[in-house]
Amino acid sequence: MLPKTDSPQDVARYAPIFAALGDETRLSLVMRLSDQRKQTLSTLSADTSLSRQAITKHLRVLEGAGLVQCERQGRESRYALTPGPFKDIDEYINFVSDQWGNALDCLKDLVE
Incomplete structure (x- = not known):
C-alpha cells in the first residue's frame, strides 16, 4: 500500500528497511542474494x-527488517x-519521486 502522507506510521514502516540497507556489508549481502537462490553462511562469507559471526550479525539485521x-x-x-519489502520500498521511492516531480513542475510554472 502506497503511503499517502509522511505520517509517523509511514516513517516507522520504512525506516528499518532503509536503515538495514544503509550498511555497505548488508547491501553487499543483499546483492549476493539477489539471484534468488538460497545460500548458506559459508557461501555468503566466501571472498570476504x-x-x-560478523556476517551472521548482518544477516540478522536484514532478517529483522524483513528483507x-x-x-x-x-x-x-x-x-x-524476501521480495515483499523490496516491492514496498520501490513503491515508496516512486511515490516520493512523483511528489518531487510535482513540486518541481509547480516551481517551473511559477518561474515561467
Whole structure:
C-alpha cells in the first residue's frame, strides 16, 4: 500500500528497511542474494574478510527488517531475499519521486 502522507506510521514502516540497507556489508549481502537462490553462511562469507559471526550479525539485521528469511536444512541455515519489502520500498521511492516531480513542475510554472 502506497503511503499517502509522511505520517509517523509511514516513517516507522520504512525506516528499518532503509536503515538495514544503509550498511555497505548488508547491501553487499543483499546483492549476493539477489539471484534468488538460497545460500548458506559459508557461501555468503566466501571472498570476504569478515568472519562468519560478523556476517551472521548482518544477516540478522536484514532478517529483522524483513528483507531476508532464514531456513534451516539439517545443520545448515540457508538465506534468501524476501521480495515483499523490496516491492514496498520501490513503491515508496516512486511515490516520493512523483511528489518531487510535482513540486518541481509547480516551481517551473511559477518561474515561467
